[in-house]
Amino acid sequence: MTLRGVMLILLPVCCLLSGGSRAATLGGLGDTILGPKTFLGVSNFSTFLLDRSTGMLFLGARDAILAVDTNKLNERPRKIVWDVPEEKRRSCVAKGKTEVDCNNYIRLLEFLGDGRIYVCGTYAFDPQCAFLELSSFTLEKAEDGGVKMETGKGKCPFEPSQHYTAVMAGGTLYTAATSNFLGTLFDISRATGPEQGRIRTERSINWLSDPEFVSSAFIEEAPDNNPTGDDDKIYFFFTEVAKEYDLYTKVKVPRVARVCKSDVGGMKTLQRRWTTFLKAQLVCEDKPSGQRYNILTDVFTTQHTPGDPSSTHFYGLFTSQWEREEMSAVCVFSLSDISKVLDGPFKELKKTCETWINPEPVPTPRPGQCLNNALKADGFESSLKLPDKVLTFVRDHPLMENSVTAAPLLVRKGVRYTKLAVTLTGSGDERRGAVLHLGTDRGELHWVAVVGQNATLLQEIPLFTSQEPINNILLHQGRALVGSPLSLARVQAEGCALYMGCEVCARARGLGCEWSTEEKACRSTTAEPGPGDVVDDALRKCHTEEGRCTPSIRELRVSLGLRLLLPCVQLSPRPCGWDHPPDRHTRQHHSDLEVTVTMDSLGKYICTCQEAGPGIRDPTPCRRAAYQLTLEDPSAGGTIASAGGRHVLAIYILFFFCGFLLGVFLLYFVTRRRSMSRQGRHLPDNSLSSEKGRDLLGSSATPQSPSSASLMSEGFRLTEKRNGTTTSTTTTTLLSNQGNGGPHGNSYSGTLINSNPSNGHGNSLYGNLNTSSSGLKFTSEILAADLLDGRTGERERVRPEGGERESGEGDEVDEGLRDGLGEGMKKLEEELSSFPMFKSPAPLAKCEESSI
Template sequence: MRDTLYRLSLQGLRPLERADWPAPPEKAKLCQDKGQTEEDCHNYIKVLLSYEQKLFACGTNAFSPICSWREIESLSLVSEWVSGVASCPHNPHSNVTAIFANSGEYFAGTPTDFTSSDTAICRSHGASPRKSVMLRTTQYDSNWLNEPQFVGSFEDEHFIYFVFREIAVEYLNYGKAIYSRIARVCKNDSGGHLVMKDNWSTFLKARLKCPVPGDLPFYYDEVQSVEYLSQEKILVAVFTTPTNSIAGSAVCIYNMSDIHMAFEGPYKVQESRMSTWEPRSPSHLAREHFKCNSDTRYHQSIEYRNYHLMYESIQPISGEPVYKATLKRFTHVTVDVTDTKNVAKQLVVFVATQNDEIMKLAILPRYEGACLVETWRLKNGKEGFNINTMQFVKASMSIYIGSDNGVLRIGSERCSRYKSRSSCVGAVDPHCGWDDARELCVKASTHLQDSYFIQSTASCPTVNTPVDGGWSSWLDWEQCMQDDTPYAAYSDDKPDMCMCRKRRCDNPRPANGGQNCQGASIAVTNCTVHGGWSAWSGWSECSASCGIAVKSRRRSCTSPEPKFGGRVCVGLDVKDMYCSNLPPCPDPALAPVDGSWSPWNAWSPCTGTGCGVGAGIRERRRVCGSPAPKHGGADCDGPRSERQSCDLRPCELRKATAWSPWVQIPSNTSDGSYMEKRFKFLCKAPTPEQIRLSLAREEERYCNARGTCSSTPPEEDSAWEPWGPWEACSAACGGGQQARRRRCRNTSCEGPADMLRACNTHACVGVLVCLASVIFCQRRGSLPWNRQPRVPSSPHYITAKQNSYVTVPLKEVPRKAKRQPSFSGIGNTSGILLSKSNNLSNANHNNPLTTPKLYPKAIANEYDSMGTLRRHSNQPNNKTNLDIEEDKFY
């Protein structure tokens, strides 16, 4: 594993977290500058240990080892960085073993330099709460360590043990040999004295033997992997023969009591390089010191420097391996301890081989031997699986295997593959047994107390029991040649090929009269298929009904269709033939020509008498002349013209206003009576930019001095003659006046003799006048009004923007203060609300209360065209006319 840390689920190996941890680019460049390959200059994770919910990880970091403390549930969260020197090797190909003691101190067996020439067993502070002295084995002293290859470490009571293989220093007088060792140090070792103060003072090692007894014993000398069972005090180890000899492997099991006994025996000492190795017993104080009982380093510092190798070797429990295999090399071992029907705490050993096989062994009681239960073959395509580590996990009853390509989980039992009682019980699998009630081979862990559960694990099965053959897994697909198609069949062409895969009847092989495997041993698919023609179809119709014509028939290369490199069909897939006995075709010049329409003309202008959307009609036409019908050809089909509705000018919008307030008409009556009028206007707008306003209706009423009004005029005073008829209006449009008169029969009559009224107030043709729907007139004495400039162009044209000036004449008429008209709200600062056609003047100086009177526009000598009052030269000097700047209309 390099450059990355993964956290996976235990059951499904589902990725839970990924933490990238590559070597820095500058470290990788420096690594290559020192002569290492690009492949080795990465960060290879060599140490991965957990301690109290923390994860301790160390990597080579491009030959600059570094370690980190991380949260075990959050790998990306690094709480501390630690130097990896003496904790992790520089070279990714070096072996290392490491362990945290219960006290938190970190022990490691690893190379400590760039070239991996200085290998040591070291202790560092690690996670210990107390500051411990960093110790190591003596540098470059072959009596301590001589090119060791570490395979494992474990803790037991007061000691930390290391298992490794090294060049045997005691055999150097006879040649070079590799021995397996187990070394131990005290956890409380405080180091030597003086020059030895940074070195171990309790380091001891002994030879670990795995012999085959005989007159000339044979030893499996090279330990490859170990697993320590702390509850059982058992050490399980796998050994192999040297690499330059015939391949062979063995499993040996050791008791910790035998290991302790060897370390309490005599030591093997050599006085000089030319002398032999002899046994020697140390003093009592030295022996107590090596038992971690007391600190005697000041008294024994010279003595314990000579004691490193134990004289007695450590033998396996039964004196020999529990299992041996020839022509195989074991690489890893892991162990499960399980209860069976007849044996408590039986060992199940899983051994990995160099050929990517996993062997399951059931260890017999009293370690008298082992039975091979089954063998699993791991394949990763055509490449080897290359197992790097292997561990059994009791929680999931599975074996987890780490390789260069990933992580693999394998269940520890396959009870369902045993179909009969004899095969299930005879397999001697501690994880399986026969359920007589259901007649199935089931897991043993949940049925041990059942009376109908049958299991036998006390002895290996007899070799003469018939064994039925079982198929291995299918091999990968590969090309194979079809039968009866030799290479010479198609000269230089390749032969016809298929895709084939095979399987073997060796899982297990039939033995002792057992049945052979049922089914085919080879599967074939995707064979080459050459194309073949289908039958010819029937002849088609002739291409013409007269003159020269042809007919055809077809076939296809589909019988069969070429597949998987097969040849296509050779030959024509279409055949043509002339049609015979067809009549000659007539002269083309006399042939009937059907008429065809010309393109449509453009649409005509939109016409109509109305207005608005869809009120008009437009038309377009076409002619039957492209071409015209000839020689009896058919006329064109369809209409020659078509019409559709279109949009005319927008219709005028008309809207009538509400009745205006009643407006008092000035009068000269002496009894205080008066007349009021109100108006309703019609606003027309052909377009939003042009607005026209006209008088739609007019009403009048007569009011007496008490304010009571009626639509009928009051009875005339008997002194007056009846009113005369109204005279003609002074103007035909745009606002005029008309008068009527009466005569007084007596010498004096109360009231006016003349009466005036407005007439023809509608706008003249071509003159547009529109007032705001509401006009607010400011009384005299309030804030001044600003006179607006006259609108350009015609004085009667009004744009969409509201005009502040209208042509409405005003004249002051005094009235009595008895009654305030319903339309007025006259006060010191209050305004009067009028309709669009009325203005209000309050410039009467004789009476503070005034009533506006509407006069026709025709009286031009008193009012200007802008609708503002002129000053009269005949007015009294003490009277002030309305200020032109104070007249403003909204």
């Protein structure tokens, strides 16, 4: 059997195994998932725009715009190509940018209201905008036949990875983006409309200090319930470096900023600048523990009472600058609380003592307020008529003294959420709670029920591969449209029928769900739950002893010296503690417990968290996890726990295939050497430097680069310039078997994603699709691994018919082989160490407590 024959047999088997695993992961969900094959070779989806009247979803991608009918996902998407001319791409590369970045990444899609969509893209670091005709689904053409374009500076970022957000308000575009090639200037601006009305923020660090824009929202006053004649407002959410804290490190704080729709700037002071720009700090903090979450990653805007703008709430997704472990928290802020803070005292830095104080006095009319009936009655029909003292004050004091504070609804350790959407249950005064739809950076969708002050994890659904972070979630007609840079999924998002089992349905009892024993299904109910704990009462009807605060004890059979981590899912922001046998070989990491097994550490381990009880604010203890560590039976020959059995089996299968391949190569090489010995042929002195030698051995004198078509696709490090500073970003390699791999087929095995979470229209997740037409290749180190004897590291040469061992040139060749093989085995060990299954768990670093 030749080497080519072995590869031809094994390659289809490996493809079938991996493809079957993927299908099994996504099957059985009852929902529709579209992969890269469906999208006609288009990737890097970053912007979603949904026409709710027709269900048509528009996706902004790299060099293309797609239209997908969410009601008929089996139909092929419509596609518009809007790429960059080759000459412009070369000019972009000549300026120091990468070829990947020098494409046209569509970052803005907004309806204009006249049957067109306003489209903007990075266009090789020269942002351009165009108009998409919905009736014909084509871009408007210029007189020369090309795409009719206008400058996108101030409307769209220059770089694909830059944080960005935009919102359309009454046909006018408001954006928050960088406005120069280097990415060092930041503007919140009115980007379209009459030229005299295009205004922006002041170029001052007191206004914007190295911000990372997240989201924006247009809040329109109710026309039938606006007695003061207040103006419509636009809110922007971002994270920036705080200037009010004088610390040794840069402290990041989340902000909310507000501008007014009718603002046209000042007459002399603040010409073409906002006169109503005010900002305040958002504080998401659990006061009992003192934990503060200061990095804002996403915001979802919703009205608790549909049609009432005053009932608007903003659900914010946070993480912490100070925590070394991945963590996420959700806080909710009301529009009324934000308005109270923006109407409160201003913050000022007094230059004499470098301390922040409240300024006195505040001029009249109040700086930063929107136009209303009272101001118009006093003769201020426009911001152009405001006095200079008012404009000077608001220019120097954009920050408010008070902060908008909220306690977290949810805290999860070890999970990094990237996107958030919220479904409210009930209506009006009968509002029961909310369901949080949370997307992770590993392609999962989590559902969390929030009732009162308690959060309950309902389900965790894997939608995409672990290398595809979720970067878009849209809710429409009871469904969630979930997107990644490569894929799109449509899943059911509302209704008690989501919860398939009795236990899951019981955990959603606070949302109005109840398990029907006759139908064996979860159904909605209007009956109020009885007194006591809602979830525990519902769980008892499932004939299970396990409740929300009474988990069943899991027995773990362990061996001495084993190091394991006992998980405890913390859904409440309250602290968790462990009761366990007195042993010094334990260490708690947030809510989880690390245990090194000794004879003294065997026994029961119970995790208890502090949660809010029904109808009261005082935290009460709730048991979240229970384990029993038992020493495994030595006569059992190393019993494998069922939880890890599949992983061990997978490792055995991997070693079997590796051994099989090594055996085939060893047989092939020995047979080759014997035939050469019989014919009396010997390698020359310089055989190790010949072309045949290079094919088999890694030369220590000539470094060799790894093959681009090895077992794992190569990952190229992309360089991200965030706000003008070059930083290293993590590049992950997607392994997929889509594409035929032929010379004319697109292969997605080389798809690279640069993950840089952002929100609004700034989901800057993009990658590079490499076309590969070659098959799998093994590196020379693996080929040479068969030549070593297991005991001495040397290979016995085949003796000639005379029975005496050859010497001279053969010995020199063997020495060269051993040198090359030693180098090859060292490289093989380095390659194997990069696989997760061969890595030993890294020691966990001690957490450092920091506070603002």
